[in-house]
């Protein structure tokens with residue numbers, strides 16, 4: 001076994017964050033409340049120690065020229081065995097890891113990536129690109145079937161620098177392994193920001209965001225990573241694919257579009273030119289409540305179609321505010337925000353509040369934080385409280401797993417015309433699925449993460465008692481049944497299998513339902529050119545030509 005090569009603080013392999021992170025007293029109280037709502041009374045299973053989890057012996061031998069970047073230490077293999085979905089964490093609690101990577105490689109530069117892919121392609125070794133490992137759809141688990149000689153998880157964490165900044169065009173060349181806080185810290189001295197804040201910001205990377213088409217915290221405007229990519233550089237087994245920096249182009253299908261969302265199946269993104277923004281200094285925020293979901297939804301649609309482009313336009317349904325103790329704890333609540341680096345946003349907020357009133361919403365005028373340049377005011381209040389809760393949410397899930405609880409989320413997008421029936425159908429269908437899988441009803445709530453002129457991205461959270469006796473096998477079986485039902489529901493009712501979490505292995509069934517077979521064949525053709533031996537992340541999105549990997553993840557039948 002080699003030395004550990006991961007850098008930075010030790011990560012919690014069975015949960016979110018760093019091994020040293022602790023929960024506040026209020027958070028512990030919140031967990032107790034949720035467990036009591038779910039009637040989770042069993043004492044529970046102790047959180048696992050690294051030494052509890054046995055990994056099979058590593059297969060294959062790294063090439064001698066690359067030996068120094070290869071690790072098969074227990075910690076490196078363990079922390080690259082899964083992403084961070086509920087099922088991933090639960091299997092860690094079970095101490096069950098059937099598909100650890102045989103090796104984890106940490107290239108120091110792009111040449112290391114090129115050499116590694118050359119070697120992997122000639123030795124039938126599957127390569128799983130790994131950014132922060134926060135995938136929630138089975139995107140980084142080396143579950144590649146039986147046809148490969150070995151698996152290597154390729155971790156980009158050493159490629160973490162902002163290489164160049166073009167302040168005139170407001171763009172930067174950034175290496176793919178940079179984590180959110182690192183890249184923002186390197187941009188800050190220049191007064192610039194990428195302004196991309198997924199909930200996983202602290203532990204996910206630029207390359208992962210591009211590969212999964214991640215969605216940031218902001219509700220409208222440039223919030224999907226797609227909007228921010230100016231050019232990409234990708235090492236594929238067939239060579240380097242570099243696209244050209246341009247503000248826009250009409251020259252045929254856009255090459256970046258093949259890479260954005262490719263989920264590691266075509267190659268390894270090593271760097272990208274990203275569009276930046278001047279750091280906002282004017283802000284305004286407010287929150288409003290509604291008597292019912294229908295009027296709240298109408299209000300959000302009108303705001304989305306108004307051209308005001310609020311930075312935050314997050315509608316939480318009545319179950320969401322009740323479950324997370326937000327606002328009055330019972331009314332659909334809209335959290336609204338505006339920001340700009342250039343001008344005051346008071347007028348936009350005033351107009352938005354008129355729309356709120358027109359739709360029957362009410363707000364406390366004294367709690368509207370009008371923007372003052374550089375003021376902290378608009379960061380506080382309901383919007384500030386929401387942001388703090390949002391960032392801490394993932395930490396609360398972990399301790400509940402060992403008590404038999406199931407807590408998970410899924411997200412989608414749907415056009416406005418179908419929304420009402422979709423929302424009702426998903427909530428009702430999920431309760432039915434939870435009852436069937438566990439014998440009890442659970443908690444199912446919804447919020448909007450992104451809004452568009454033609455539709456919305458609803459984000460559902462569900463919790464249930466998977467096993468009253470904290471039997472984790474039972475919890476996992478119940479989760480699989482509920483997750484399959486969720487996949488079928490969102491696509492069956494007209495939505496997409498994912499708005500920003502990606503397809504990975506776990507959403508393949510929905511992806512195959514929603515995408516045209518002809519399109520998938522075209523994609524497979526492109527993959528076959530870039531990755532002729534089919535070694536790049538097999539089992540994700542589509543099968544490599546000539547191999548049947550199929551749904552190889554946890555949801556495989």
Ligand SMILES: Cc1cc2nc3c(=O)[nH]c(=O)nc-3n(C[C@H](O)[C@H](O)[C@H](O)COP(=O)(O)OP(=O)(O)OC[C@H]3O[C@@H](n4cnc5c(N)ncnc54)[C@H](O)[C@@H]3O)c2cc1C
Pocket residue numbers: 016083084085128129130131132133134135136139140156176177197198199200203204205206207208209210211212213214215216217262263264265267268269270394500501502504537540
């Ligand atoms: C608590 C929590 C909150 C989350 N919140 C959000 C959110 O708000 N918005 C959102 O969009 N997602 C969210 N996610 C999902 C996840 O964080 C995103 O999918 C993120 O983009 C993954 O980035 P990563 O660096 O961790 O990538 P990884 O998980 O390491 O990899 C994800 C996929 O991308 C591929 N990949 C990674 N790096 C590269 C590269 N350089 N080249 C080619 N392929 C690569 C991998 O092979 C894999 O298929 C959340 C996840 C968790 C656990």
